[in-house]
Amino acid sequence: MMATPKRKKVAVIGGGISGLAAAKAFDQQGHRVCGFERSADFGGVWELSRSYPDVQTQSPKDLYCYTDHPMPDDYPEWPKGPQVHAYLHSYAAKHDLARLFKLNTTVKTMQQAKGGGWTLTLNQGGADWDEHFDFVTVCTGQFSEKNIISHPGQEAFIARGGQVMHSSEYTDPSICKGKDVVVLGGSKSATDIAVNAVNSGARSVRMVYKKNVWRLPYFVGGINFKRLLYMRAQELQFNTWGKTPVQRAVAAVMKPLVWANFRGLETLIKLQLGLKKHNMVPTTPIEKEVSCSVPLVTPGLFEHLNAGKIKPVIGTFEKYTDDGLKLSTGETVPCDLAILAVGWKLGVPYLPQTYQDKLIEEDGQYRVYRLAVNPDLPDLGFVGFNSSFCTVLSAEMVANWLVRFADGQLADQPDAAQMNANIDMMLNWKRNERPAAQIYGGLCSAPFHFKHFDELLADMGATKHKRGPVGEYFSYPDYRAYGEYLASTPHYRVG
Numbered sequence: 001m002m003a004t005p006k007r008k009k010v011a012v013i014g015g016g017i018s019g020l021a022a023a024k025a026f027d028q029q030g031h032r033v034c035g036f037e038r039s040a041d042f043g044g045v046w047e048l049s050r051s052y053p054d055v056q057t058q059s060p061k062d063l064y065c066y067t068d069h070p071m072p073d074d075y076p077e078w079p080k081g082p083q084v085h086a087y088l089h090s091y092a093a094k095h096d097l098a099r100l101f102k103l104n105t106t107v108k109t110m111q112q113a114k115g116g117g118w119t120l121t122l123n124q125g126g127a128d129w130d131e132h133f134d135f136v137t138v139c140t141g142q143f144s145e146k147n148i149i150s151h152p153g154q155e156a157f158i159a160r161g162g163q164v165m166h167s168s169e170y171t172d173p174s175i176c177k178g179k180d181v182v183v184l185g186g187s188k189s190a191t192d193i194a195v196n197a198v199n200s201g202a203r204s205v206r207m208v209y210k211k212n213v214w215r216l217p218y219f220v221g222g223i224n225f226k227r228l229l230y231m232r233a234q235e236l237q238f239n240t241w242g243k244t245p246v247q248r249a250v251a252a253v254m255k256p257l258v259w260a261n262f263r264g265l266e267t268l269i270k271l272q273l274g275l276k277k278h279n280m281v282p283t284t285p286i287e288k289e290v291s292c293s294v295p296l297v298t299p300g301l302f303e304h305l306n307a308g309k310i311k312p313v314i315g316t317f318e319k320y321t322d323d324g325l326k327l328s329t330g331e332t333v334p335c336d337l338a339i340l341a342v343g344w345k346l347g348v349p350y351l352p353q354t355y356q357d358k359l360i361e362e363d364g365q366y367r368v369y370r371l372a373v374n375p376d377l378p379d380l381g382f383v384g385f386n387s388s389f390c391t392v393l394s395a396e397m398v399a400n401w402l403v404r405f406a407d408g409q410l411a412d413q414p415d416a417a418q419m420n421a422n423i424d425m426m427l428n429w430k431r432n433e434r435p436a437a438q439i440y441g442g443l444c445s446a447p448f449h450f451k452h453f454d455e456l457l458a459d460m461g462a463t464k465h466k467r468g469p470v471g472e473y474f475s476y477p478d479y480r481a482y483g484e485y486l487a488s489t490p491h492y493r494v495g
């Protein structure tokens with residue numbers, strides 16, 4: 001019989017979806033959890049002061065919930081930001097998680113402690129203090145540090161009354177009224193804001209972005225995209241990692257069918273959205289591009305493009321001038337308000353450079369086993385360090401894996417050599433076989449959710465019940481089933 005694992009004092013950094021999942025998982029096993037959230041409320045990206053108007057999930061509600069806590073029946077299929085925020089509060093209340101967190105508390109830096117664990121330097125209300133933890137769970141997400149950029153002439157533009165802001169600062173749509181608005185970027189937040197600016201009475205709206213990307217309609221050919229794209233049968237068609245020679249041979253035989261499937265999907269999307277007439281057809285085949293960065297089509301986007309209310313421009317900003325904004329295309333467009341939807345800086349800024357050097361390769365790719373731990377940074381793990389198309393389920397799965405890893409309770413507890421070999425295999429696959437998987441430092445599990453979850457569950461010693469071929473291959477991940485798989489893992493408590 002395995003020895004009872006020792007009770008640890010565990011720091012959870014961040015109070016978003018992942019921080020709540022991690023706090024629950026470690027608390028449930030009996031650890032002493034101390035959560036730290038730098039803002040005044042839970043929710044992370046869904047915290048109300050950070051959400052732009054009309055924000056809604058890209059994931060359908062049954063793919064964006066914890067396994068034991070479905071979203072309310074009266075929520076729409078794609079809940080709005082305040083609904084997600086309320087849902088997260090209801091989850092925290094259900095598991096009494098607020099008692100574990102200190103809000104308005106920032107982790108400034110952290111150092112490995114001599115006898116093991118980490119010493120965190122914390123700050124609350126201007127006062128710093130150091131505190132030791134046996135284990136640290138990083139849950140600060142991929143959207144915590146704004147990517148701030150500027151262009152020549154910006155200061156003078158602002159002095160003349162122009163406004164420049166990051167997409168996350170766009171919380172008051174009334175500022176658009178009667179203005180010439182230019183949005184930089186082509187992501188989901190860029191299109192959400194462009195549509196909102198039109199609806200809020202902007203005089204003109206332009207969306208300036210570098211390249212065309214595939215955008216998925218919420219309904220493809222009238223069918224909810226979750227029924228088409230979130231299936232294991234679909235996932236198996238993407239070029240995955242760790243293929244055996246037999247799997248490679250099967251993939252070679254199936255290649256023409258896979259090719260035809262994706263060309264069919266592209267044709268459907270092109271016709272449905274009218275991409276050609278807007279010069280918005282991407283050049284990369286869809287199967288090579290699908291990753292966490294693929295946006296869904298903001299409702300109203302193509303209606304506004306068709307009506308000429310949003311003008312798409314392929315290019316970037318060059319400089320602000322007396323007449324407006326000069327673009328890389330050579331044209332100068334009118335601009336009173338520039339909204340920079342240029343994303344976030346990925347990273348762990350409070351982790352000193354010596355540790356970052358162990359975590360991040362020179363080309364920006366992260367060394368993390370199962371997207372959760374780095375063998376050279378003991379007593380430390382990540383939850384929600386990865387993007388996915390079903391982040392809540394993904395965070396819960398990784399949180400449960402991580403607590404078992406920390407307690408030495410995985411059915412297959414890996415040593416450093418095994419983890420490094422796996423990390424190297426994954427990096428090789430990303431660099432040479434699937435470049436799209438290098439997005440966000442390689443921290444993206446889409447479109448391989450099933451495979452990622454299979455690995456985590458196998459490590460945890462879970463029993464999977466058979467869902468039948470239809471359920472298993474042609475249905476999206478069922479949060480209830482994953483709850484049952486997690487419940488089937490060997491039980492233990494720390495002492």
Ligand SMILES: Cc1cc2nc3c(=O)[nH]c(=O)nc-3n(C[C@H](O)[C@H](O)[C@H](O)COP(=O)(O)OP(=O)(O)OC[C@H]3O[C@@H](n4cnc5c(N)ncnc54)[C@H](O)[C@@H]3O)c2cc1C
Pocket residue numbers: 013014015016017018019036037038039042043044045046055056057058059064105106107108139140141142143144189350383384385388389390391392
């Ligand atoms: C507009 C928008 C829509 C999205 N829609 C979807 C979707 O439909 N489906 C999907 O799967 N994903 C979606 N995402 C991705 C989303 O980021 C994840 O789903 C999820 O919310 C991430 O949660 P998290 O807890 O990992 O990170 P976050 O929500 O970013 O939370 C991290 C928390 O850490 C805190 N923090 C950071 N640094 C420190 C520090 N030093 N000390 C203390 N606290 C700190 C932050 O204040 C924050 O509260 C969306 C993201 C955005 C921005």
